[in-house]
Amino acid sequence: MNKERKKFETPTRRSPFQMLMIYYMAAIALSTILLSLPVSHKPGIDIPFIDIVFTAVSAISVTGLSTISIADSLSTTGIIFLALMMQIGAVGIMAIGTILWVVLGKRIGFKERSMIMTDQNQTHFNGMVQLIKNIIFLLLAVEAAFFIILGIYFMGYYDSVGEAFLQGFFMVISSVTNGGFDITGQSMIPFQSDYFVQIISMVLIIIGAIGYPVIIEIKEYLLHKRKLKKQFHFSLFTKLTTVTFFSLVLVGAFGIYLFDINGFFKGVVWHESFFYALFQSVTTRSGGLATMDLTLLSDTNHLFMSAWMFIGASPSSAGGGIRTTTFALVLIFLFTFIRGGRSVKIFHREVYEVDLNKAVTVTFFAIMVVFSSVIILSYLEPYSLDALIFEVTSAFGTVGLSLGVTGDLTTFSKIILMILMFIGRVGILTFLLVFRRKKDPAKFNYPKERMIIG
Amino acid sequence: MNKERKKFETPTRRSPFQMLMIYYMAAIALSTILLSLPVSHKPGIDIPFIDIVFTAVSAISVTGLSTISIADSLSTTGIIFLALMMQIGAVGIMAIGTILWVVLGKRIGFKERSMIMTDQNQTHFNGMVQLIKNIIFLLLAVEAAFFIILGIYFMGYYDSVGEAFLQGFFMVISSVTNGGFDITGQSMIPFQSDYFVQIISMVLIIIGAIGYPVIIEIKEYLLHKRKLKKQFHFSLFTKLTTVTFFSLVLVGAFGIYLFDINGFFKGVVWHESFFYALFQSVTTRSGGLATMDLTLLSDTNHLFMSAWMFIGASPSSAGGGIRTTTFALVLIFLFTFIRGGRSVKIFHREVYEVDLNKAVTVTFFAIMVVFSSVIILSYLEPYSLDALIFEVTSAFGTVGLSLGVTGDLTTFSKIILMILMFIGRVGILTFLLVFRRKKDPAKFNYPKERMIIG
Ligand SMILES: [K+]
Ligand SMILES: [K+]
Numbered sequence: 001m002n003k004e005r006k007k008f009e010t011p012t013r014r015s016p017f018q019m020l021m022i023y024y025m026a027a028i029a030l031s032t033i034l035l036s037l038p039v040s041h042k043p044g045i046d047i048p049f050i051d052i053v054f055t056a057v058s059a060i061s062v063t064g065l066s067t068i069s070i071a072d073s074l075s076t077t078g079i080i081f082l083a084l085m086m087q088i089g090a091v092g093i094m095a096i097g098t099i100l101w102v103v104l105g106k107r108i109g110f111k112e113r114s115m116i117m118t119d120q121n122q123t124h125f126n127g128m129v130q131l132i133k134n135i136i137f138l139l140l141a142v143e144a145a146f147f148i149i150l151g152i153y154f155m156g157y158y159d160s161v162g163e164a165f166l167q168g169f170f171m172v173i174s175s176v177t178n179g180g181f182d183i184t185g186q187s188m189i190p191f192q193s194d195y196f197v198q199i200i201s202m203v204l205i206i207i208g209a210i211g212y213p214v215i216i217e218i219k220e221y222l223l224h225k226r227k228l229k230k231q232f233h234f235s236l237f238t239k240l241t242t243v244t245f246f247s248l249v250l251v252g253a254f255g256i257y258l259f260d261i262n263g264f265f266k267g268v269v270w271h272e273s274f275f276y277a278l279f280q281s282v283t284t285r286s287g288g289l290a291t292m293d294l295t296l297l298s299d300t301n302h303l304f305m306s307a308w309m310f311i312g313a314s315p316s317s318a319g320g321g322i323r324t325t326t327f328a329l330v331l332i333f334l335f336t337f338i339r340g341g342r343s344v345k346i347f348h349r350e351v352y353e354v355d356l357n358k359a360v361t362v363t364f365f366a367i368m369v370v371f372s373s374v375i376i377l378s379y380l381e382p383y384s385l386d387a388l389i390f391e392v393t394s395a396f397g398t399v400g401l402s403l404g405v406t407g408d409l410t411t412f413s414k415i416i417l418m419i420l421m422f423i424g425r426v427g428i429l430t431f432l433l434v435f436r437r438k439k440d441p442a443k444f445n446y447p448k449e450r451m452i453i454g
Numbered sequence: 455m456n457k458e459r460k461k462f463e464t465p466t467r468r469s470p471f472q473m474l475m476i477y478y479m480a481a482i483a484l485s486t487i488l489l490s491l492p493v494s495h496k497p498g499i500d501i502p503f504i505d506i507v508f509t510a511v512s513a514i515s516v517t518g519l520s521t522i523s524i525a526d527s528l529s530t531t532g533i534i535f536l537a538l539m540m541q542i543g544a545v546g547i548m549a550i551g552t553i554l555w556v557v558l559g560k561r562i563g564f565k566e567r568s569m570i571m572t573d574q575n576q577t578h579f580n581g582m583v584q585l586i587k588n589i590i591f592l593l594l595a596v597e598a599a600f601f602i603i604l605g606i607y608f609m610g611y612y613d614s615v616g617e618a619f620l621q622g623f624f625m626v627i628s629s630v631t632n633g634g635f636d637i638t639g640q641s642m643i644p645f646q647s648d649y650f651v652q653i654i655s656m657v658l659i660i661i662g663a664i665g666y667p668v669i670i671e672i673k674e675y676l677l678h679k680r681k682l683k684k685q686f687h688f689s690l691f692t693k694l695t696t697v698t699f700f701s702l703v704l705v706g707a708f709g710i711y712l713f714d715i716n717g718f719f720k721g722v723v724w725h726e727s728f729f730y731a732l733f734q735s736v737t738t739r740s741g742g743l744a745t746m747d748l749t750l751l752s753d754t755n756h757l758f759m760s761a762w763m764f765i766g767a768s769p770s771s772a773g774g775g776i777r778t779t780t781f782a783l784v785l786i787f788l789f790t791f792i793r794g795g796r797s798v799k800i801f802h803r804e805v806y807e808v809d810l811n812k813a814v815t816v817t818f819f820a821i822m823v824v825f826s827s828v829i830i831l832s833y834l835e836p837y838s839l840d841a842l843i844f845e846v847t848s849a850f851g852t853v854g855l856s857l858g859v860t861g862d863l864t865t866f867s868k869i870i871l872m873i874l875m876f877i878g879r880v881g882i883l884t885f886l887l888v889f890r891r892k893k894d895p896a897k898f899n900y901p902k903e904r905m906i907i908g
Pocket of ligand 1: 062063064178179180286287288398399400
């Protein structure tokens with residue numbers, strides 16, 4: 001009753017977390033309709049409904065896992081719809097996430113806020129609309145520039161100018177939104193010796209995955225006058241997330257090479273090995289495009305890449321997973337606690353305890369969700385454990401890399417992957433906070449009592 | 455320099471954690487020597503040194519993983535040595551762990567202390583020696599009673615009285631210490647239809663795994679006069695660990711049955727299914743004996759049982775893993791945080807934050823240790839991922855169940871399993887605390903700054 005009254009009193013007020021969920025659900029519904037239209041399909045192709053929904057969820061969550069071949073099934077119209085969906089999916093969290101970040105900044109006082117945004121001019125705080133416009137404009141500008149570059153460059157690959165620009169258009173969108181879909185029919189494998197295309201794709205993936213607040217701060221820094229540059233402070237968030245991001249890329253590339261040094265990489269020239277390892281590492285951050293057939297890598301590598309996909313991209317980016325900050329905070333928490341420290345410090349800043357609690361909650365919950373999904377899939381499917389772990393973490397990290405089994409999964413398993421993509425995209429925390437009660441139910445304190453741990 | 459001075463001033467003072475480590479290392483060294491003696495081997499049998507060390511570590515950590523067949527390799531003398539080692543291994547943490555618990559109790563004041571030990575008479579606090587004597591006496595009394603029962607009962611199984619009592623002796627020791635070794639050559643499979651033997655073994659395993667403080671409290675409760683029984687309060691620790699322990703047993707049995715309902719359990723009579731599922735669930739707590747060939751279970755079940763072995767037994771018991779309390783605290787922490795609560799409460803008591811931090815640290819560190827081990831083993835070994843995960847968690851949980859690949863592992867993999875058994879037995883926390891710095895290095899505070907999580 002109380003609940004109903006509350007609902008009646010504030011009918012229009014929704015938490016930003018609920019907004020985000022509704023945004024994504026509506027986008028998925030719309031995408032499903034668009035992809036169901038006959039005009040979206042190639043002539044004579046009929047796509048089962050579950051696969052249409054799967055493609056819609058995968059596109060809106062910018063994952064890129066697919067149960068159908070996009071190149072064989074979708075018409076040019078369908079392909080453009082798909083690109084649009086990735087765009088909507090990528091902008092969603094970038095925009096809403098960044099707003100949340102600013103709102104959070106407002107709540108914690110001006111001093112911290114100005115550190116967060118490293119702000120000398122106040123426009124960002126005053127204009128939310130301006131902020132979103134900035135985000136979208138920046139994205140479109142990047143896309144336009146690289147669309148022209150790749151389109152022209154691809155004229156060397158494709159017979160018609162239209163085809164070259166369509167391929168360029170799709171690769172740019174798929175890379176920068178971290179969408180991970182391909183219309184070549186075999187991801188980036190046709191460009192496995194073309195380092196120019198690979199570098200462009202990697203740069204775009206990183207722009208999409210590194211987090212929008214970081215890009216804003218870098219832009220601010222670059223626009224600063226030279227003599228003011230020394231006074232400029234990057235926020236703790238930007239430092240931590242960027243260091244973590246690139247550490248993951250480097251360690252990832254090294255690990256991928258190491259775990260197949262006597263396998264896939266045996267006899268491969270150094271520069272080819274370098275680009276294979278680097279591209280596959282960058283793409284586990286959340287990109288999802290691949291320059292090789294991943295089934296050629298060892299089981300160890302599949303497991304290693306699964307861990308990397310589980311971590312995922314930076315917050316407020318086009319990526320998924322538990323996020324780089326979460327991973328970093330958990331690591332730092334562990335390290336601090338083991339050494340006997342009480343408060344957690346990074347880059348001469350102390351981290352709020354509530355943020356540590358969040359990081360821990362997100363990680364544990366994610367582990368349980370992923371583990372349960374693997375258990376269920378291993379029960380339903382005949383495939384090897386490493387393949388199932390790979391597809392599950394790929395979905396949760398909204399990465400979209402695949403060992404090729406997703407298309408052959410049972411409907412129930414497909415539904416599980418869809419749920420994982422959705423949770424991975426909106427973020428565990430958002431997902432959990434939607435169900436959160438407003439107030440701490442206990443108003444009295446219980447006596448404390450010690451425990452034996454471990 | 456400061457460090458050296460400190461060392462000089464207090465040369466004899468070692469932390470209880472260091473004591474525990476030294477105790478186990480010394481026990482392993484001694485055991486290795488004993489098992490190297492020719493008198494320990496069957497005539498003509500020569501055991502490689504790595505396998506002797508492995509057996510010693512496995513026995514002292516009461517794990518039961520084995521790279522050799524005990525029945526085929528060890529003489530009666532060797533078997534008695536092995537039983538002795540399990541005894542030493544099991545008593546170690548029970549005794550030292552319980553003392554730590556009491557010391558901890560002393561530090562946090564009389565009120566909590568009396569809750570912990572639910573104590574009306576003060577003898578336990580005053581006499582450490584008395585406490586250890588109690589532990590050992592109780593263990594020996596239980597062993598003696600069941601030795602006689604099983605010895606007599608086994609006369610129906612074995613030709614000679616000596617063999618019957620040797621088998622009874624070894625099964626009792628192996629069960630109650632959670633040692634998990636067998637001299638039947640095929641674990642408890644010869645008794646797969648003998649529910650009497652199975653029930654005795656399960657009861658003994660539970661006594662060994664449920665934690666010594668719990669047994670002390672139950673003994674106290676039973677010795678209380680009837681009219682005082684109502685005033686008796688079990689400690690939070692006993693409540694939490696016992697509820698968790700039996701929940702794991704029940705859910706475990708249900709899960710094992712469910713995940714092979716169309717596999718192993720298809721066509722098996724209900725009471726056989728019941729005992730198969732129940733025994734295999736109890737044994738994952740840390741026992742390590744099995745009434746069936748575990749390779750007959752599905753991959754899903756292997757993964758499920760791996761998770762259960764990872765959790766392991768209760769603290770201050772003969773078992774390993776992250777421990778039941780750790781698992782329970784992490785779950786309760788998650789649930790509390792998700793619902794928006796600030797302090798963690800169980801059974802009308804608030805949990806200390808430092809204990810939550812410990813539980814979180816232990817679990818994360820354990821996950822990283824286990825994951826890294828699986829990665830390394832998957833690189834070195836040709837076996838399937840589920841088998842490797844199974845052996846690794848079995849070692850970490852000091853459970854000793856096996857899918858049969860441990861004997862064929864490379865030396866390096868055997869060393870990793872030994873390290874896991876050791877860490878699993880002394881406990882992650884003890885292991886970490888040995889390396890802990892005495893004081894929080896930072897005497898000044900940094901400004902706090904917010905983060906984006908997940
Ligand atoms: K992706
Ligand atoms: K064991």
